[in-house]
Amino acid sequence: MSLSDKEQWARVQARLRAIVGEDNFKNWFGAMEHDAISDDVVRLSLPTRFLKSWVQSHYADKLLACWKAELPSIRRVDLVHRSAVLRDATIKVKPNEPIEAVRDIKSGAERELRIPHQPAQAAHEALGGSPLDPRLAFDTFVVGRSNTLAHAAAKQVALARRGEPVMFNPLYVHAGVGLGKTHLLQAIAWAGNGIADRKVLYLTAEKFMYGFVAALKSQTALAFKEALRGIDVLVIDDLQFLQGKSTQAEFCHTLNALIDGGRQVVIAADRPPSDLESLDDRVRSRLAGGLVVEMGSLEEELRLQILKSRAAAARAHHTGFDVPAPVLAFIAKQITHNGRDLDGALNRLLASNKLTGLPVTMDMAERAVRDLIRPQEPKRVKIEDIQRVVARQYNVSRSDLLSSRRTANVVRPRQIAMYLAKTLTLRSLPEIGRRFGGRDHTTVLHAVRKIENLVGNDNVLAEEIELLKRLLQE
Numbered sequence: 001m002s003l004s005d006k007e008q009w010a011r012v013q014a015r016l017r018a019i020v021g022e023d024n025f026k027n028w029f030g031a032m033e034h035d036a037i038s039d040d041v042v043r044l045s046l047p048t049r050f051l052k053s054w055v056q057s058h059y060a061d062k063l064l065a066c067w068k069a070e071l072p073s074i075r076r077v078d079l080v081h082r083s084a085v086l087r088d089a090t091i092k093v094k095p096n097e098p099i100e101a102v103r104d105i106k107s108g109a110e111r112e113l114r115i116p117h118q119p120a121q122a123a124h125e126a127l128g129g130s131p132l133d134p135r136l137a138f139d140t141f142v143v144g145r146s147n148t149l150a151h152a153a154a155k156q157v158a159l160a161r162r163g164e165p166v167m168f169n170p171l172y173v174h175a176g177v178g179l180g181k182t183h184l185l186q187a188i189a190w191a192g193n194g195i196a197d198r199k200v201l202y203l204t205a206e207k208f209m210y211g212f213v214a215a216l217k218s219q220t221a222l223a224f225k226e227a228l229r230g231i232d233v234l235v236i237d238d239l240q241f242l243q244g245k246s247t248q249a250e251f252c253h254t255l256n257a258l259i260d261g262g263r264q265v266v267i268a269a270d271r272p273p274s275d276l277e278s279l280d281d282r283v284r285s286r287l288a289g290g291l292v293v294e295m296g297s298l299e300e301e302l303r304l305q306i307l308k309s310r311a312a313a314a315r316a317h318h319t320g321f322d323v324p325a326p327v328l329a330f331i332a333k334q335i336t337h338n339g340r341d342l343d344g345a346l347n348r349l350l351a352s353n354k355l356t357g358l359p360v361t362m363d364m365a366e367r368a369v370r371d372l373i374r375p376q377e378p379k380r381v382k383i384e385d386i387q388r389v390v391a392r393q394y395n396v397s398r399s400d401l402l403s404s405r406r407t408a409n410v411v412r413p414r415q416i417a418m419y420l421a422k423t424l425t426l427r428s429l430p431e432i433g434r435r436f437g438g439r440d441h442t443t444v445l446h447a448v449r450k451i452e453n454l455v456g457n458d459n460v461l462a463e464e465i466e467l468l469k470r471l472l473q474e
């Protein structure tokens with residue numbers, strides 16, 4: 001293998017690691033080797049049949065997508081069991097072998113879903129769309145208290161018909177990590193593209209920056225408008241990663257063109273529009289002008305349902321993988337918050353079950369779960385909540401806090417609220433100033449110092465502030 005091949009492989013590995021996370025990467029790709037590459041086929045090998053079939057059934061699409069991102073000419077990834085390989089890079093892979101890596105993974109239902117999507121999928125790729133994971137569809141999305149509204153809105157958006165009036169635009173979904181944003185957005189893309197005449201383009205913010213914008217720039221203004229006209233729904237995931245002035249200008253332009261043209265825009269981010277500090281005010285207010293929905297943490301019942309459906313799906317591929325109900329209940333109780341960790345726990349059980357041949361027991365589950373339990377993440381405190389709670393406590397209104405009034409009964413609560421905003425959130429001083437009626441960051445700094453000093457000498461105030469903190473963090 002040449003040096004540049006090695007570098008390429010290293011870059012593909014880095015992409016994979018970013019997509020699947022460090023743990024999964026180590027578990028499933030740590031022992032993977034790059035054996036050969038020829039024209040449009042890459043051959044990778046794994047040391048055991050189990051690893052090979054696992055990677056094949058769970059990561060074939062991602063693997064191919066990572067290679068394509070690095071080398072667009074790649075059409076196929078072949079996975080082989082290492083002992084079966086003649087480790088000779090001169091052996092060429094025959095270009096006409098069946099597309100095993102992609103072919104053998106789809107259950108019947110998924111295949112049915114895919115076929116009508118083929119043309120849409122091609123258009124999707126031509127416009128620089130990000131790869132879609134067939135498992136992230138509406139029928140695998142479990143609805144519970146925390147995501148009912150987001151799910152209903154997403155479904156409405158996905159199934160609307162061309163030319164129908166758009167109800168909420170943009171639809172903006174925000175939630176912490178692993179709570180189902182990407183799942184919901186990709187479900188919109190799958191379902192929407194399954195409808196004749198409807199085109200949904202799904203992009204991560206990163207793709208938007210490096211793919212879409214570049215593609216648009218290389219075209220004339222007219223071609224740009226044409227391309228946009230072809231899209232009914234533009235879906236952008238992880239908007240918090242959108243960086244850079246010119247990208248933002250491009251984003252703003254696209255957003256306006258689509259919304260004004262009656263096209264649907266769907267956005268997901270890890271925070272509400274008002275907290276996207278790097279975006280300018282006009283974009284922020286445009287984003288906030290549609291429907292903004294937060295998805296809360298997954299409640300226990302929802303976690304259990306997700307686990308049940310995942311376990312059932314895994315059983316379809318791996319006979320003998322039975323997870324007793326009490327084990328599922330145990331995992332649902334132990335692993336709070338994050339959908340990704342639920343997957344992780346189940347993957348570990350499946351791996352132990354397959355590697356040792358032993359049935360899944362509570363003992364095995366306890367071990368699997370142990371590494372995944374992290375101390376509970378601190379709750380995200382919002383500046384609006386701070387303002388609301390402080391205003392209520394000191395019997396002033398929230399608009400008093402934001403106003404320029406300088407009477408003592410308003411000044412102190414305002415300083416306390418700014419102090420709490422600095423200590424309980426990650427917002428910068430200028431951002432806090434902006435959120436308190438457009439004040440300068442030096443005013444915020446002054447308030448923070450003032451309260452810090454007072455707390456040191458005034459027990460009553462110190463207690464009040466402790467109480468406020470508790471109120472906000474519960």
Ligand code: ADP
Nearest residue numbers: 140141142177178179180181182183306339340
């Ligand atoms: P986010 O994009 O918000 O970080 P993801 O959509 O990637 O989160 O979800 C993480 C994992 O949890 C995925 O495997 C996803 O399928 C699963 N998940 C999250 N919410 C749900 C849900 N309501 N139903 C089924 N699976 C879910």
Ligand code: MG
Nearest residue numbers: 181182237238
């Ligand atoms: Mg996501």
